[in-house]
Every structure is written in C-alpha cells, then in structure tokens.
Amino acid sequence: EVQLVESGGGLVHPGGSLRLSCAASGFNFVRHAMHWVRQVPGRGLEWVSGFSWNSGTIGYADSVKGRFTISRDNAKNSLYLQMNSLRPEDTALYYCATGDEFELELRFWGPGTLVTVS
Amino acid sequence: EVVLTQSPGTLSLSPGERATLSCRASETLSTHFVAWHQLKPGQAPRLLIYGTSRRATGIPDRFSGSGSGTDFTLTISRLEPEDCAVYYCQHYSSSPWTFGQGTKVEIK
Numbered sequence: 001e002v003q004l005v006e007s008g009g010g011l012v013h014p015g016g017s018l019r020l021s022c023a024a025s026g027f028n029f030v031r032h033a034m035h036w037v038r039q040v041p042g043r044g045l046e047w048v049s050g051f052s053w054n055s056g057t058i059g060y061a062d063s064v065k066g067r068f069t070i071s072r073d074n075a076k077n078s079l080y081l082q083m084n085s086l087r088p089e090d091t092a093l094y095y096c097a098t099g100d101e102f103e104l105e106l107r108f109w110g111p112g113t114l115v116t117v118s
Numbered sequence: 119e120v121v122l123t124q125s126p127g128t129l130s131l132s133p134g135e136r137a138t139l140s141c142r143a144s145e146t147l148s149t150h151f152v153a154w155h156q157l158k159p160g161q162a163p164r165l166l167i168y169g170t171s172r173r174a175t176g177i178p179d180r181f182s183g184s185g186s187g188t189d190f191t192l193t194i195s196r197l198e199p200e201d202c203a204v205y206y207c208q209h210y211s212s213s214p215w216t217f218g219q220g221t222k223v224e225i226k
Contacts, residue, residue: 037163044206045157045208045220050215058213059214059215062119104210106165106208107165109163109164110162112162
C-alpha cells in the first residue's frame with residue numbers, strides 16, 4: 001500500500017526558512033515521480049514542484065521559483081522541499097503526491113503538513 | 119503558464135440529478151494530461167479522472183470525463199450525497215502544472 005507522510009511544517013516568520021520532508025513507503029520509490037502540492041486556506045490547490053523518476057526536476061510554480069528547492073533521496077525513500085524567503089502567502093497545507101510507476105498523475109496523496117507564515 | 123478556468127463556481131443540485139462541470143484552458147492541451155480531483159474538507163485530494171476520460175481505480179462509473187483542445191468536462195451522471203465536494207481540473211502537460219480554481223458541488 002502506498003503511504004506518504006509529510007513532516008516539517010510549523011509556524012515561521014516572514015523571510016524565514018523551513019524544510020519539509022515526505023517519507024514514502026509501500027512502493028518502489030525510484031520508479032516514481034514525486035510532487036509537492038499546496039492548498040491555501042479557503043482557496044484552491046496549487047502545484048508547487050515535481051521531481052521525475054529519472055532524477056530530473058519537472059519544474060516549479062512561478063510563485064515559488066527561486067525560493068523553493070525540491071530534492072529527493074532515493075536511498076531514504078524521501079522527498080524534500082527547502083523553502084526560503086517565506087511569505088505570508090505561502091501559508092498552506094502542503095501535500096506530497098505521487099502516481100504509479102513511471103507515471104505523472106497525482107494518484108496518491110499524503111495527509112499534508114501545515115505551514116504558517118506569520 | 120496555462121490558466122484553467124472552471125465554471126460554474128458553485129453547482130447546487132438534488133440527489134439523482136446530473137452535474138456538468140466545465141474547465142476551459144488558456145491554450146490547447148493534450149488530452150493525455152488533463153485530470154480531475156475531488157477535495158472534501160479534512161481529506162486529501164482524490165484523483166477521479168486522468169488522461170481526460172480515464173477513471174482512476176475505485177472511482178464509480180457515474181463519474182466521467184471528456185473534452186479536447188481547450189474545453190474539458192467532468193460529468194457526474196447521478197449525484198449522490200457523498201459527492202458534495204469541490205472539484206478541480208488540472209493539467210500536467212508542461213511545467214508549471216496548474217489547477218483550476220474549483221467548482222463547489224452542493225447537494226440540496
């Protein structure tokens with residue numbers, strides 16, 4: 001069973017940094033693209049960034065480009081999001097998501113970790 | 119980036135009725151890379167449709183997707199009370215991936 005568990009969220013002041021982690025289990029991590037998607041309170045979903053199965057970055061949302069960095073550690077079955085220069089508008093529930101092997105769809109989601117910038 | 123515009127903003131229907139949700143893209147999209155997700159309060163998003171018309175595992179057949187070019191549609195053929203949620207279209211053909219702003223489906 002695919003399991004994704006995010007951690008690292010919390011309260012941070014504007015301009016600060018946080019590093020989110022996503023621990024993956026139940027599947028062959030190296031064969032999966034991995035993504036971060038956020039849900040802004042009272043608003044919708046926003047794809048933040050993705051990392052392909054071939055270790056190439058898929059890209060970033062324009063709103064986070066230059067401030068956020070996605071990375072993965074295949075040996076630890078983990079995905080990360082380094083968030084710098086945080087702004088109040090980055091306040092959101094951050095989800096880790098993946099699809100089936102060698103697939104781009106956002107098929108499986110974690111429960112999310114809340115980031116509050118205030 | 120591709121802008122996805124969903125309509126209507128809110129749909130209020132009775133159980134058993136048909137719901138038609140629209141998603142219009144700012145440029146032509148490949149049908150391989152359009153999806154629909156369902157979001158309920160306190161839950162993670164749930165993939166309903168991918169590749170424009172393919173139902174994800176475990177999704178009831180009352181959910182169907184269609185479309186091409188810049189216009190895509192999610193249809194719920196017979197609304198059930200548990201379909202009360204916000205529905206998002208999404209494209210994943212090129213970076214940055216984007217979501218529509220959502221359509222809220224209310225059950226009368």
